[in-house]
Amino acid sequence: MGSETTPGRKVMVVADPTRESAGALQYALSHVVLENDELILLHVENPSSWRNAFSFLRRSSLSSTSVPNLEGGDVDFLEAMKQVCEVSQPRIRIRKEKVQMEAKLKDKDKANAILVSCNTLGVDLVIIGQRRSLSSALLGYTSIKRSGSSGLKAFDTAEYLIENSKCTCVGVQKKGQNAGYLLNTKTQKNFWLLA
DSSP: OOOOOOOOOEEEEEOOSSHHHHHHHHHIIIIIOOTTOEEEEEEEEOTTSOSSOTHHHHHSTTOOTTSTTSSSSSOOHHHHHHHHHHHHOTTSEEEEEEEEOOTTOOHHHHHHHHHHHHHHHTOSEEEEEOOOHHHHHHHTOSOEEEOGGGOEEEOOHHHHHHHHOSSEEEEEEEOTTTSOEEEEOSSOSSEEEOO
C-alpha cells in the first residue's frame, strides 16, 4: 500500500490583541499544529474595543526580527499573527477569519459567535488564551453578569467555550517566559505543561 498522508485537522486560535491570545498562539505553534493541519486565526471584531493595542506582540516571545512591520505604528495584529505563524511553521496552512459583533453585545455573545464559527468551519480543536483570575478581577477585564440568587458572577469566555464547544477546547495561560503553560479542558483542569 502507498503511503497516504492523513488529512489534517482544523485548529482554531481565538485571536485578540492581548498577551493571553499571544500565549495561546505560541502554545498552538509549539505543541499542537502539525504539517497537514490548517490553523485558523479567528477574531471577533467589536467596534468599541480598544485601538492600537498591538504592543503585546512586540514584547511577546512571539515577536521575531524576521517578522516584518511589528515595530510600525498601526499594525493589523491579525496579519502580524499570521506572519508569526508563517515564520514559525512554514508548512501549515494559515487562514484568517473575522466575525463582526455589535458594540453593545457582551462576552457571552462573543463566545456564542466563536461557537457558531467553529461549527460552520468544521473546527476540530479550539485554543483560547485564558486570563489570570486575580488580574482580571483587579483590572476589570471580564464582564459581570447577574446570575439569579447568587448575585454578581464574572463571565469567563474561555470557560464558557470549554464547557459548550462540540469540539475539544483548550484554555491556555502562559506562565512566564520559560515556565510553561497552564491548560484547561472539559476533562482536565489546571494541567501544567512545561515549555
